[in-house]
Amino acid sequence: MTISSAAFSILIMCALALVVAAPLILLTLLVRDWRSKNLW
Amino acid sequence: MGGLRHIIVVGAIATGVLAGPITSAQPIISLESDTPVATAGYYQLRWGSGEVATRLVEATDPQFADARVIYAGPDTARLMSGKPDGDYYYRLEAAGDVTPAPVLSETLKVTVEHHPLPRALTFFAVGAAVFAATLGLILVGGRNERS
Amino acid sequence: MNAVNSAILDASTGWLVLAGFSVLWIFLGWYWGRNSDELDDYVLAGRRVGMALGTATAMATWVTSNTTMAAPQIALQMGVWGMLGYSLGAVGLLMFAPLAARIRRLMPGGYTSGDFVRLRYGKTAWRVFLLISLCYSLGWLVSMGMAGGVLINALTGIPYHYGMTVILVICVGYTLLGGFRAVIGTDFIQALLILSGLLLIAFLAIDKVGIDAIHAAALEERPELMNLLMPAAIMFLFNNLLFGVGEIFHSNVWWSRAFSFREGVGKKAYLLAGVLWAPIPIVAGFVALAVPALDLNVPAADMVGPMVAAKVLGTTGAVLVLIMVFSALSSSLDSLLAATSILVVEDIYRRHLKPDASSAQLRRATGWIIVGLGVLTWLLCAPRITTLAELLYFTGAFVASTIWPIAAGLFLRNASTMGAIAGMVLGSAAGLYSYFAIGFYVAALVGAAVSLVCVVLGMLLQPANFEWVNLSESRPEKEGQAA
Numbered sequence: 001m002t003i004s005s006a007a008f009s010i011l012i013m014c015a016l017a018l019v020v021a022a023p024l025i026l027l028t029l030l031v032r033d034w035r036s037k038n039l040w
Numbered sequence: 041m042g043g044l045r046h047i048i049v050v051g052a053i054a055t056g057v058l059a060g061p062i063t064s065a066q067p068i069i070s071l072e073s074d075t076p077v078a079t080a081g082y083y084q085l086r087w088g089s090g091e092v093a094t095r096l097v098e099a100t101d102p103q104f105a106d107a108r109v110i111y112a113g114p115d116t117a118r119l120m121s122g123k124p125d126g127d128y129y130y131r132l133e134a135a136g137d138v139t140p141a142p143v144l145s146e147t148l149k150v151t152v153e154h155h156p157l158p159r160a161l162t163f164f165a166v167g168a169a170v171f172a173a174t175l176g177l178i179l180v181g182g183r184n185e186r187s
Numbered sequence: 188m189n190a191v192n193s194a195i196l197d198a199s200t201g202w203l204v205l206a207g208f209s210v211l212w213i214f215l216g217w218y219w220g221r222n223s224d225e226l227d228d229y230v231l232a233g234r235r236v237g238m239a240l241g242t243a244t245a246m247a248t249w250v251t252s253n254t255t256m257a258a259p260q261i262a263l264q265m266g267v268w269g270m271l272g273y274s275l276g277a278v279g280l281l282m283f284a285p286l287a288a289r290i291r292r293l294m295p296g297g298y299t300s301g302d303f304v305r306l307r308y309g310k311t312a313w314r315v316f317l318l319i320s321l322c323y324s325l326g327w328l329v330s331m332g333m334a335g336g337v338l339i340n341a342l343t344g345i346p347y348h349y350g351m352t353v354i355l356v357i358c359v360g361y362t363l364l365g366g367f368r369a370v371i372g373t374d375f376i377q378a379l380l381i382l383s384g385l386l387l388i389a390f391l392a393i394d395k396v397g398i399d400a401i402h403a404a405a406l407e408e409r410p411e412l413m414n415l416l417m418p419a420a421i422m423f424l425f426n427n428l429l430f431g432v433g434e435i436f437h438s439n440v441w442w443s444r445a446f447s448f449r450e451g452v453g454k455k456a457y458l459l460a461g462v463l464w465a466p467i468p469i470v471a472g473f474v475a476l477a478v479p480a481l482d483l484n485v486p487a488a489d490m491v492g493p494m495v496a497a498k499v500l501g502t503t504g505a506v507l508v509l510i511m512v513f514s515a516l517s518s519s520l521d522s523l524l525a526a527t528s529i530l531v532v533e534d535i536y537r538r539h540l541k542p543d544a545s546s547a548q549l550r551r552a553t554g555w556i557i558v559g560l561g562v563l564t565w566l567l568c569a570p571r572i573t574t575l576a577e578l579l580y581f582t583g584a585f586v587a588s589t590i591w592p593i594a595a596g597l598f599l600r601n602a603s604t605m606g607a608i609a610g611m612v613l614g615s616a617a618g619l620y621s622y623f624a625i626g627f628y629v630a631a632l633v634g635a636a637v638s639l640v641c642v643v644l645g646m647l648l649q650p651a652n653f654e655w656v657n658l659s660e661s662r663p664e665k666e667g668q669a670a
Contacts, residue, residue, distance in 0.1 A: 002413040003267050005402045011267075012398055012473050015274075015466035016389060022246075022463040023382045029239035030375070038237040038449065040368065079626065080419030081411045082264040084487060117486035121264050122409025154411075160418035167425020167632045170639055174432065174594055175282065181598025182285040 069094065069132050071145040078152045082121035085130060087145065089116050093135040094144055102129055102147070109133075123152045195497040195505040201343025204509050205350075209357045212517065215376075216361025216369035226546040229366035230298070230529045230553055231447040236371060241448045241456035244371040246464050247378035247518040248440060249280060251331065255381070255471055255515050256338065259492035261423075262472030263485065266405075266412030268420035270472035272427045279431035280461035286436065287445035287453030289597055293658045300442040300593075301534035306658050307596045308604045315611050317534055319589060320437055323582045324527040325567070328520070328560065330579040332568040335516045342493055342509050351568050354513070358520040359561035363554055367447060370521045377514035382467075384511035389470045391499045396480045401473075404480035412476065423628040426583070430631035433586035436593045440526040528556040580627050584618025585611075587631035588638040595642050600653045606645015614638030 003011075033039045071087045085096065095112035097104065111118050112135050120128075132145035223229040236244075254273075261269040294303065300320065305313040336351030343350075361369050392401075406413050414420075435441045445453050475491045481498055485491045493512075496504040532552045537544050544552070591614075592607035618634025 001415045002406060002410070003402075003415055005399055008267070008402045008413075009398045011469065012393075015469035015473075016386070018463065018466040019382060019386055019389075019470050022466075023379050025459070025463065026239060026243050026375070026378060029242065033237040033239045038235075040232050040236045040240055040371070080265065080628075081417065082488070111484050113484060115484050115486045119263065119485045119488045119491075121488075122266060122405070122412035122414075124411055155418035155422065157416060157418055157421075160421040163422040163629055163632060164425060166636050167429065170632070170635050171278075171425055171428060171432075173639060174590060174635075177594055177598055178282055178285050181594075182289070184598075185289065 069145045071148045073150045081123045084119050086117040094132045095135045099129045127151050196343045198344045201345050212361045216365035219368040219372050220365030223366045226550045232367040236448045240371050241452050242459045243378040244374040245460035247374040248522040250515050251519040256492050258468035258472040259475035260488040262475040263491045265420040272424040273468035274465045275428040276431035277461045277465035278428050279435035283435045284454045284457035287457050290445040291453050298533045299530045300439045308607045312607045319585045326579040326582050328564040329567045331520050332564045338512050358517050362521045362524045363557050370525045374518045377518040380514040384507045388496045392474050392477050395499050401477045401480045405476050408479035426628050426632040429587045429635040430583045433590050437589035439530040440522050443526045524557050528553050531556045583631035584634040585615045587635040588614025590635050591639045591642040601646045601650035603645040603649045603651040606642040610638035610641035
């Protein structure tokens with residue numbers, strides 16, 4: 001039973017999307033924490 | 041994982057070495073696998089570097105009737121992976137246009153024999169059970185704490 | 188033995204990159220650490236770390252050189268399930284989230300995971316636990332130091348000893364200067380660097396080869412990699428998950444973060460870090476599956492990541508990989524140095540040797556221990572014995588055997604000392620046996636399963652009735668005042 005090309009593509013694209021989102025989420029949180037003086 | 045290094049010699053091959061005049065002075069180049077039996081479909085082939093350019097040949101037939109070149113270049117190792125069950129035979133040949141190509145190494149046999157699926161699924165089930173139990177403990181513990 | 192016959196970058200480029208980032212980390216270490224004179228400030232960043240830095244530090248620390256290098260390796264060896272199995276390492280972070288919240292609440296003044304085991308199970312269990320935890324920490328430190336030397340050598344040709352020394356000296360330097368603040372501050376930047384490098388490489392691999400072509404070529408050349416029923420990969424799946432859970436549940440690297448996060452942050456930060464970490468091994472690993480499509484010879488499995496990156500990007504790719512590797516290594520090394528030093532200071536120096544040490548003495552001792560750990564790691568890395576780096580895989584059996592003693596100890600009053608000790612000892616032994624009898628891909632699984640049985644039997648045969656308030660201890664400065 002091998003993974004189909006379509007399933008493989010979807011898996012990779014979903015992972016990529018999350019990795020694209022990660023730095024954006026981190027930076028947004030950083031700005032929010034910084035403004036509310038909750039950085040550390 | 042490495043540890044044992046086995047060289048399995050299948051049949052004498054000295055004849056091949058003497059086939060071409062340019063190679064008669066060539067020493068036999070060592071060719072070995074990190075394991076004689078690969079239970080996960082991967083193994084590393086390593087060979088010594090000779091003075092002539094070499095190529096690595098793979099076959100499923102011990103006489104190399106179905107031989108195909110899988111690597112030709114300067115590196116002296118190759119990771120094989122994703123192989124289905126079966127016996128695979130390897131040897132090094134001199135790169136170039138001479139036919140038949142002079143054989144530069146002894147024949148190396150590697151057997152790929154994946155773990156039986158039932159065994160794999162048993163481990164999978166045990167793993168799933170331990171995971172489920174741990175997750176259950178944490179979720180229930182967390183809920184009790186809140187209430 | 189290096190079967191690749193040429194480095195990808197020239198040494199001067201390598202030195203330039205290393206020097207640039209070294210200066211940056213050291214400066215930041217000094218800048219962030221210049222006011223950390225108090226013990227809690229120095230070792231736990233004042234216990235007020237917020238969501239952004241909390242999430243990034245958990246994520247970046249969990250991205251070790253192993254994630255960027257071993258995920259492609261496992262993908263090349265075990266295929267699609269290997270890649271997915273590796274990404275299940277995220278479950279450790281996710282499952283630790285509720286624990287982090289509970290740890291912070293039950294032990295507001297705690298310092299180490301050793302504190303917990305000592306207060307919860309008593310001294311014998313504590314010493315067994317310390318042995319496991321220190322062996323694991325040292326194994327991790329050595330594997331990082333060696334990976335640093337080997338990777339820098341493979342990428343730039345800079346001799347192993349120089350690369351290994353540079354990375355250790357830099358990490359010891361800024362951790363010493365800046366304490367825990369330097370660790371989490373640099374972790375944030377390192378997380379961003381790792382993510383952007385990875386993205387660029389993945390996008391270029393897709394652009395140059397295409398996902399369909401990668402799939403087709405892998406299916407043709409290395410069919411079992413695409414097999415969803417590959418036996419070893421199926422066995423590896425939960426093993427890797429449990430290895431990760433064991434590492435995170437027991438190690439002071441993660442406990443010290445739980446202690447340092449602001450109230451209410453721990454749970455959310457660990458959950459988000461887990462979600463953001465999960466796709467990283469998939470993206471890093473999938474790159475390795477492009478090997479057949481690229482017609483690349485991979486001499487050794489652990490070189491596949493850098494080789495593919497260099498193939499699709501050339502020199503720029505190799506520089507990016509170098510920055511990524513340097514970031515991944517330092518974000519884990521610094522955390523490990525910080526967390527292990529406080530474990531040694533609290534659990535060995537203070538609790539075994541000098542019970543009446545003041546807060547200032549402990550702060551000074553922490554600095555010395557950081558340097559000492561750096562020197563010890565250097566000495567162990569210097570002979571370049573590869574089997575030492577593989578020790579980390581051994582520890583899978585040990586750390587997985589701590590999962591149940593820790594989790595049950597945190598949530599169940601009746602978890603008993605006998606069960607915890609038996610779980611750690613017998614679980615480790617059984618896991619180690621299966622490592623040699625079957626393979627590295629079952630050791631943690633067996634260790635965790637045996638330990639679970641021991642802990643449950645302990646609860647049934649000799650149930651304890653633990654009072655949670657006993658976990659709360661006062662801090663050293665207060666104890667000092669009382670004395």
